[in-house]
């Protein structure tokens with residue numbers, strides 16, 4: 001079978017690997033259909049995540065079919081499923097409180113441990129999430145990245161008429177546009193890239209601006225999904241008094257925050273990291289609704305042997321989700 005493999009940063013290849021053996025009692029074997037290229041895959045590829053391990057098989061966003069199931073699993077052969085790609089221990093105080101997303105022992109697949117960009121993989125059944133039969137595979141591949149959005153938007157109370165600004169229109173930003181419009185929010189999108197702003201407009205009635213074009217507008221909720229210093233600082237400036245800033249983008253840079261502004265204006269800053277199983281379930285429920293419009297998210301689906309071009313294209317920042325077909 002074929003798998004993607006990163007010997008070192010920037011040295012990505014598609015190579016022949018041995019087929020996985022039979023799954024253990026608690027595991028399943030899956031034949032992978034699609035793999036979505038994520039921002040974190042690009043960061044592992046470029047070598048910009050300090051805790052990434054090499055060599056590594058990348059990838060965490062996959063849809064596949066169960067082809068063999070251990071005796072202690074409830075998985076049925078033939079079921080299509082996605083993978084919950086962050087391990088959790090189930091025993092720490094956070095896991096016990098249902099917050100597996102901040103488990104002390106969490107390991108992200110494809111970053112710290114081998115990922116799932118391969119034609120066949122074996123995985124613990126507790127990380128296998130079945131997909132409804134009627135859901136198209138092109139929609140199902142969005143469950144994992146969309147669960148990130150679902151988790152983030154739950155942090156703020158998004159309702160009909162909520163004035164929401166989304167800074168950054170990568171996949172998470174665009175999925176947030178889709179969900180916020182579905183929930184009836186008034187959506188403004190801010191991005192430095194005009195190509196992405198045009199893409200954001202495909203989801204429905206949104207106002208779009210470059211960061212420089214935002215003057216004295218303020219918003220009930222600001223979702224920071226760009227993950228750069230200047231956008232985090234702008235996010236703080238454009239929250240209304242009493243409003244909420246949800247921090248979703250990841251940057252290691254220090255930013256300038258004004259405590260007096262946060263205190264006097266009673267601004268809440270809420271961090272949001274990945275998702276829980278409940279967010280996966282909610283993501284599936286939204287994606288099962290035909291009225292929930294996300295079609296523009298998948299920019300293209302390419303055969304896995306075009307992986308290099310796919311990663312290069314993803315790295316330009318001009319596309320939404322690029323999906324590899326295994």
Ligand SMILES: [Zn+2]
Nearest residue numbers: 038039061145
């Ligand atoms: Zn991802």
Ligand SMILES: [Zn+2]
Nearest residue numbers: 089092095103
């Ligand atoms: Zn834990």
